[in-house]
Amino acid sequence: xNRVIVAxxxxxxxxxxxxxxxxxxxxxxxxxxxVVLRERLSTHPAFGPLIRDTPVDExxxxxxxxxxxxxxxxxxxxxxxxxxxxxxxxxATAEIPLASWVxxxxxxxxxxxxxxxxxxxxxxxxxxxxxxxxWLDDAIAAFAQAFVSANxxxxxxxxxxxxxxxxxxxxLRSGLLILPVVGALDRDRLDxxxxxxxxxxxERRARAVVLDVTGVPEIDTVAANQLIGSxxxxxxxxx
Amino acid sequence: xNRVIVAxxxxxxxxxxxxxxxxxxxxxxxxxxxVVLRERLSTHPAFGPLIRDTPVDExxxxxxxxxxxxxxxxxxxxxxxxxxxxxxxxxATAEIPLASWVxxxxxxxxxxxxxxxxxxxxxxxxxxxxxxxxWLDDAIAAFAQAFVSANxxxxxxxxxxxxxxxxxxxxLRSGLLILPVVGALDRDRLDxxxxxxxxxxxERRARAVVLDVTGVPEIDTVAANQLIGSxxxxxxxxx
Numbered sequence: 001x002n003r004v005i006v007a008x009x010x011x012x013x014x015x016x017x018x019x020x021x022x023x024x025x026x027x028x029x030x031x032x033x034x035v036v037l038r039e040r041l042s043t044h045p046a047f048g049p050l051i052r053d054t055p056v057d058e059x060x061x062x063x064x065x066x067x068x069x070x071x072x073x074x075x076x077x078x079x080x081x082x083x084x085x086x087x088x089x090x091x092a093t094a095e096i097p098l099a100s101w102v103x104x105x106x107x108x109x110x111x112x113x114x115x116x117x118x119x120x121x122x123x124x125x126x127x128x129x130x131x132x133x134x135w136l137d138d139a140i141a142a143f144a145q146a147f148v149s150a151n152x153x154x155x156x157x158x159x160x161x162x163x164x165x166x167x168x169x170x171x172l173r174s175g176l177l178i179l180p181v182v183g184a185l186d187r188d189r190l191d192x193x194x195x196x197x198x199x200x201x202x203e204r205r206a207r208a209v210v211l212d213v214t215g216v217p218e219i220d221t222v223a224a225n226q227l228i229g230s231x232x233x234x235x236x237x238x239x
Numbered sequence: 240x241n242r243v244i245v246a247x248x249x250x251x252x253x254x255x256x257x258x259x260x261x262x263x264x265x266x267x268x269x270x271x272x273x274v275v276l277r278e279r280l281s282t283h284p285a286f287g288p289l290i291r292d293t294p295v296d297e298x299x300x301x302x303x304x305x306x307x308x309x310x311x312x313x314x315x316x317x318x319x320x321x322x323x324x325x326x327x328x329x330x331a332t333a334e335i336p337l338a339s340w341v342x343x344x345x346x347x348x349x350x351x352x353x354x355x356x357x358x359x360x361x362x363x364x365x366x367x368x369x370x371x372x373x374w375l376d377d378a379i380a381a382f383a384q385a386f387v388s389a390n391x392x393x394x395x396x397x398x399x400x401x402x403x404x405x406x407x408x409x410x411l412r413s414g415l416l417i418l419p420v421v422g423a424l425d426r427d428r429l430d431x432x433x434x435x436x437x438x439x440x441x442e443r444r445a446r447a448v449v450l451d452v453t454g455v456p457e458i459d460t461v462a463a464n465q466l467i468g469s470x471x472x473x474x475x476x477x478x
Contacts, residue, residue, distance in 0.1 A: 097384055122360075125361075141339075147387060
């Protein structure tokens, strides 16, 4: 999970005038667009049930709109993306797949582009289309990345749980420990085994430790050396 | 992991003429667009190293182009999306975050829209912009969904591994088994414990089984009943 999360980068300042104009067009037809979108989505397999069960939340809509205005007019993009990420993380465990969210953005994009063409003429309209696309692509990027990162967080904590579960230290009788090792040995597991072993030797005052590696498919020299090192350390602690 | 994967749905037939025209524009400037894109990406933090280390693979490019032509002209979208998904699944474990892929599509989209404006006049250009956006949004949907699904597959198999690791059956001495149960009991784990218990009773000819539930934070009546049911079944098998 070494991935660097690259947040979207705010558009160049050269796009500010076009983006502010896109905001005006959006703001002027906000109510109408909401109705059209809700109507189109009400028969959608993924969004239909959600739309039908969720009444319009005007307070939430006002918050969203203020965030969007701050981004598109005042160029404060980070708060808007942060809110988008927060929503995406919440949706990552819900029933709606990411592909459907992108489809939703496409419906909205088509509506916005149509309104932009109705509101402006060439050559302005081209700049406005770029602004619409930049706005929506950055929103998709923030949303989709947060969606994926929520899953990556689950993967990392599960890995940790598996590593702990697969390295138990059993006490056979007083002073005798057994460490059954099952599965492949990577560096993280070797480090963890060493820590577990020494902790167990100290806490349970072990005199003997059996490292049972019959369950390990193959041991290379690096792993073997590290195992021997762990045994030496245990010996120095009295085992 | 109950999510239904909604593949993109091919565009309405009404978009065929516009999409074929977009293909022509793309095809005519293919070589030029590749150069521009590679140049813009060569300084990108995520794509730069990849671009610099990867020579142009003309055979692969020809395959990609044929798939795209079949989609945009012959309306065979599924093969193109399938290939997109395949690539996405391969990239899901690489260092490039999903947000950067969306950013890449935006660069490409801007270039395509600019070329569309140069090649056509109103009112045609509006239809062409819709076609470009539909093409690229569906591609993002297929790519992002496959990216997420690759992670979901990992999560599901890790869950399975954790469940198995956290339900060991230990043999204390001949005929005596112990099943230490640690952590919350959900329906899947209860079912699995029952199966493990009966299998262990049969294979190891156990006469007595200790179900150690001191490690379970809370047991509701449903779980308790199911545990008792498992014990009854074990009894019928001779334990």
